[in-house]
Amino acid sequence: MRASQLLIATLKEVPADAEIVSHQLMLRAGMIRRLTSGLYSWLPIGLRTLRKVERIVREEMDRAGAQEVLMPSVQPAELWQESGRWDQYGDLLLRIRDRHERDYCYGPTHEEVITDLVRKELSSYKQLPSNFYQIQTKFRDETRPRFGVMRSREFIMKDAYSFDVDQAGLQRSYEAMYDAYMRIFTRLGLNFRAVEADNGDIGGSGSHEFQVLADSGEDAVIFSTSSDYAANIEKAEALPAPLGEAPERPAPQEELRLVDTPDARTIAALVEQHGLPIDKTLKTLMVHAAQGGLIALLVRGDHELNEIKAENLAEVATPLTMATEAEIRAAVGAGPGSLGPVGLDMPVIVDRSVALMSDFGAGANVDGKHYFGINWERDVALPKVADLRNVVEGDPSPDGQGTLSIARGIEVGHVFQLGQKYSQAMNATVLDDSGKAAKLWMGCYGIGITRIVAAAIEQNHDDAGIIWPNAIAPFEVVLVPMNAHKSQRVRETAERLYGELKAQGIDVLLDDRDTRPGVKFADQELIGIPHRVVIGDRGLDNGELEYKGRRDNDNTMIAADSLVDFLRERLQG
């Protein structure tokens, strides 16, 4: 493409309302423009990258045996009512009423539509496994859209849905998608982790998120310093001790004593006012129990309750509901700042770390009083033990190798075993090999196409602008003729090289604009073209061109004759 025929709408200034670097750079590089809150137009340069992302995703989905379909973006309310999500989904669902007063939504996802299609079109286990995907515009009416296309309202997703006759089949379909996702994000040139995620009541390793690592990421990615283990914060298991080592509780050293703590209603106050080490304190959290009434969940003072882990316990009501102060007072006779296990008359579950504590302090279930020097079994029976907390930096890795570290990530993909949730609600069956109707086992697999573009920038940029991986750069190479208006040799060489590179299938931009070289270089670096070749008379005197990779500090002179081979090598790298 010729730059003179391309809308290059670069901006010098950082737009005021863009908070994160990818949003700033996408605006500054002329990739996108805001239409209104959460709605963006993709300009030619941005769309080129978006299409390259789409193509890689499509190729790998096809390779994995998934079939592309295209479902309507507008979906009738009836199907969402059948699955129960019309009421559950809340305001994120953009609801629409047509001229005949019928209700629809702008689909944020397509489980209902594909399940409806599959229950009508597939009738036998012989037609399984089947996996259908689409690359399509979706809408989520975010309360506060922000960060450009990272959290926009209208966005492009690849969503796929697999169908199997049994759980073993679902597991195979899931693994095929997991492998396809690994190939996709590798081909995109991103630094990413596949992290285990929670999948509620399905259990097993039934959900993974694909996280692009970037400091600005909203998610915490937990990973082992010594192995491939990775999980999100909801899922990462907190071990009581390194795998293989027996967790050990120190023997009691102190006496149990009741202490007046009139001003210590928080952990911080307790530590500050009474000199208790924070890892000798307890948080006693009361939530609604599954059987009615309350249940107490205990984590160490320096730990955080993991709400997903708590919710997954049979004893705890779903969704997790914290008790109000009134409910606590009614049950215990004390406020939330003075709770503890000693003398507590209600079901209790303690975190694994809590079970290993000795000589610790906790509320006495009387306002303004704590027990110090508590020891399990001696002062109070050890209740049920479970994994209740978020892991922290330095925890032992659940796979027994090394310790855990925490990084920031941007979720760009998610694979999930839905099980029979939708086939149950919508009665989607096929005949199995014994001729009986079997509810389908379903998986769903999403990739945020538009979000990938932003995530790639968060991970790959410098002060001058974007630094694209080759695979998704809007152009792989830019050719810059110097003083083209004066030098016929430069003009002709540029045109010849432009033709040669195009003929070799290299995606090349010829910067033929009537602008100063400094302006061109700045634009090209802002836009992030990975390879730059300058054609000037000085170099041509020696048959040479000036090459600079986007991450290079200096130019390299290369023989004009070898340009194609030179670039080909760099583009494969």
Place this chain on the structure above:
Amino acid sequence: MRASQLLIATLKEVPADAEIVSHQLMLRAGMIRRLTSGLYSWLPIGLRTLRKVERIVREEMDRAGAQEVLMPSVQPAELWQESGRWDQYGDLLLRIRDRHERDYCYGPTHEEVITDLVRKELSSYKQLPSNFYQIQTKFRDETRPRFGVMRSREFIMKDAYSFDVDQAGLQRSYEAMYDAYMRIFTRLGLNFRAVEADNGDIGGSGSHEFQVLADSGEDAVIFSTSSDYAANIEKAEALPAPLGEAPERPAPQEELRLVDTPDARTIAALVEQHGLPIDKTLKTLMVHAAQGGLIALLVRGDHELNEIKAENLAEVATPLTMATEAEIRAAVGAGPGSLGPVGLDMPVIVDRSVALMSDFGAGANVDGKHYFGINWERDVALPKVADLRNVVEGDPSPDGQGTLSIARGIEVGHVFQLGQKYSQAMNATVLDDSGKAAKLWMGCYGIGITRIVAAAIEQNHDDAGIIWPNAIAPFEVVLVPMNAHKSQRVRETAERLYGELKAQGIDVLLDDRDTRPGVKFADQELIGIPHRVVIGDRGLDNGELEYKGRRDNDNTMIAADSLVDFLRERLQG
């Protein structure tokens, strides 16, 4: 692709609610499925064709220098209020309200959004001409969606918008798009006509429709039997006489006479009861005049008023509004069945054919009475003459070559000179070469991507199913191994040929399903794959394969060695 891994959802029966053949065949071939009224899912086989249409359109738009963008499908009401279309567009516009009670629509078209983008991004004539296009899902809330994807509510359009600094530039941009459209529809393998269409007050040859010729088409396509001239019915000029021949009015033969016609309130009754030839009768139609009051428009009894031509006259109010009976009685003193030019006290415009009539009959502007034997100038002055009627079969062609014929067409594309309509309403300017702000000249160019698929089927089918043009067939070739479970040679040959054809870039389906050959052949013909190659032991004994083109009656034996060349030749044809 292997058929065993493809959703082949063919139907034997014609779906009851599908009225036209393309809708029936798209359902029967498993290309689409209805989600609800006017909303369709594209199944894998249908989507393959859709994507091939998209690719051809994209390639030719790029070749023509247009730049691809992607604007949001959801558009804020403010822009439509600025252009005035929020109120004008009516119920076809699907209106949406978000969680913050702000108004939007699901875009049926993007003139406002692109004009807003361009007024912000382009500042100088040096950035022009510019042409931006997108291929995108749109929505029109049709009162009565029908004919499958031919008139669905959600559909895919290619819409392009050109911007120029002056009208001459617009004319050039328009011609470039016209040429691109000619290439697109030619490459798609369709039998089509580019027909002149009306473009209201812009004038000139500023609008063309691209019509796929098919008997089921909703539009009338007017074309010359001897030249390239083609126009739609609104636009086609009705000449008074063949070009170059002087139109001549026969001399009067009859006396003017007032006749009692108590029961003749229609042309048909007049002809039947009084023996008047229909081409000696007049229709006198009264409409609102631009200056207020009424104006009479006269066409011959056997002709139809062309409302667009009438509306384009300066004397006639816009939009064209027929007078009510009450208005007519108040102005004339007689009812609509007794009107005529003799003694009529109001402005009158007559069609060119009417100006050539003599000895004709018309109402006397008195209920129950007509004048017969009327002659212009002798009995009443000849009023202003204009082209007011639809052409009819056999009319002389406006280009002077041959006569006009009428065919049926399906509109699949439209190019249109908008002029300054939107740049005026939305104040979109650039600086011209004298440094002054100049309103942009705009053109818009649409192609109905989803509709093309249906139109191609309307034009190309037989009793067995669809007959795809090579360029947009879901597969170019199908390989059918016979008795593959018994013959290792057949299996191996099929696999080898499948690999060879794929390696040659031929889009081939290997029908490896465990089904009877008759079922496979019926599916393949229904789906419309243009080339079929059967691999059987009998043929292989002679090193031969059995070939059948979709339109062929008989098989042809071809040497297995020459298959690639043989197909290559047929695929180019």
